[in-house]
Amino acid sequence: MSEPRNHPVPSRSDEAIDEFESIFKISERTLYHYADVSIRKVAVITDGDQVMATELSNDMKRFLPHLAEQAEWQYVTGDQYQNVNDLLRIMAESNPDLIVTSRCLDESSLVPQHTLGVYVDVMTQTLSTPILLLPGTAPQPHPLGNRACEGVMVVTDNLAGDDQLVNHAVACTAAKGTVWLCHVEDDVLFRRYLEAIGRIPEINTEQAQELIAEQLVAIPTQYAQSCIDGLKKAGVDRTIEQIVEFGHQVNRYRQLVARYPVDLLVTNTKDKDQLAMHGIAYALSVELTEVAQLLL
């Protein structure tokens, strides 16, 4: 006689194993480990001449004063490269720790919009070196201002465990400055999963929504707290604030940048599964052009 059911019912021990695994996983914390980011060599790339490059580097030295003291500065001007391969070869030879450049490099005749330009696009994916994008574009640059970088916002959809992101943000922030650790969960994606859960009779939809949302917020919040504790322990003199919430990622970040005095956005660009730039990073780097961005 067959039993009237569609799905195999998990046994008591299966359920208990899963329950205890969950209890132990909740107890797991991803701890932050502070490390001093060493930037000894900075390459400033422009599509202009030496004068322009020097001006840019002076702006940068005001913006990141501690780099001015420590780092060796290299200038790559428009006459040194004709195409992307040339630029990649120069970077491979000089092997800088940080590249400073602009969006839409060498594309002034195209009146570019909503793009990083081919040079930056390729460099973000083929080089492991962090790239600092100056505000505006190469044809229409925005002034960097005369002050040091005091407000840095880390923007990500997966904050937990990303020590590199936090350490770079801290390294770029002036003493007594503020670092906002922002994690925005995509609410559109969350709603899609909930719709699927709503079609599964074995799962209580309301409970699932509450519990999943709670965990999605708890993981980055705990990590952010670990960052605060870790930086305090390391004696780093920065104010750390956390913003963890649900929302439409690009819109929320646009609102957050407008709300806080942000001088620099720090974001990850590498997606290990694809050559193209990480989705949220690309969207932010072409939409929030008025703020400098550090792409890791």
Added chain:
Amino acid sequence: MFVATVAEVGNEVPSWVTGFYLVILVAMVLCLAFEDKIHAKKSLIVGTFAGFCLVTETIIGYFTDRAHPMLPFGNIILPNGHEIGLPIYVPAIDWSVITIILGASLFVEVTSRSGIFTWLAIKLTKQSGGDPWRLLLFYGALTVIFSAVLNNVTAMIIVGSLTTVSLSKLKRKDLLLGFLLTEGLLTNIGGLLTLISSVPNIIVGQAAGIGFVPFFIKAVPFVIVATLVTLLQARLTFGVKSLTTEEEKKIAADLVAGFDESESVPSKYFFWCSVCLLLSFIVCLAGQSALPWDLDELGMGFVALFFAGLALWFYKHDVDTFYKAVDWDLLGFFASLFVVIYVMEQAEVLAIIGKGLQEMLALPPQAAQASLLISAAAASSVTDNIPLAAVLAKILATNPIVVGPDGSNPDSPFWWCVIYGANLGGNITPIGSASTVVAMTIIHKNKLPLTFVGFVKVAAAFAVVQIFLAIGYVWLTSYLF
């Protein structure tokens, strides 16, 4: 030979009736051994046999000797002379065993919600510093303690789940199979520590009249030695080594430092209350026989139910959740099993088995003890050790070599042969005990390659060492005491 033996024993019960029920008993044991193939729960399998046995024995009794039916129907006379009417299958059940299991499982279910066991498990994980060998030592000790205090299935679930999570965090999943197997084997050693740590202990202990404290005192040395030997054997078999470089140690320590034990504790008040309740429970069980004002007469089962009741007050609005969590299949299985054994006793089946066992017990003491322990281990490796323990306990309780002229000898080494054999036999095959079945479930959940034969190849070496240790220990204790 079988018919001749039946003829000798069966004075009042016809020999064909005894033979018939012996076949039924063998069929039931085979059905339990092939439980997974039948796709039916133990309680249903044994319940069906219990019903069948009751009906057929009643009918056979009616037609063979109506004046003296095999099942003694009639009122029960209480010690104070009162008579009460109870269905025959009610007094057939050993309610002291059932109440101990019901009370203890309810108590554990509630107190484990306090996070007390997970807290301890995480604390030890952090103490290990992520060193694989220290982790194996700590998890081994934890498995033994949890098996003793909780039960071997819950112990395996808790420690096995933590092992999966912590080795995954340490990126040492290559050690997972060895850890899980070792923990599975240690649950059956931990199950030997106290009188209520495993069902065979409860059944044999009740039949023999062994108290909680004497049981514990006698079991402790063996459990410690067997645990250490098993862990050392695991280290050699599975290549579990300590970390050597300072860098490795720092990375591992940082990783396990990420566990936060307080996360598993929902309420500090409930946590500490549970700690107090657990300690009181153990103390009361240990001192049960010394309770004043005749309270000892209420038995261990009452102690277990009493503490379960106390613990349930913490969840007074949700007690039904815990009632649902009780393993009713297990309790139904025990109750039905006692009924089957009762029927077998009336049909003289136990007398037949006892007769066969008599030859073994009549051997020189050391040989008799070794033979009984090995036989019990071999039998429990392929079938459920609970019917085995129940049948052997019933038979040994009437055997003069075991109980002596007084009819009661809790110090007889033969009780311990059954206890050790029934528990350790579960380590030979993956179906030998419920906790090794759970270990296999976790192993397969983690997609680790281990077949039935693969398990036997690895585990049998451990089981053989443990069984020889047990034989030596029984010999030693029978010589000393």
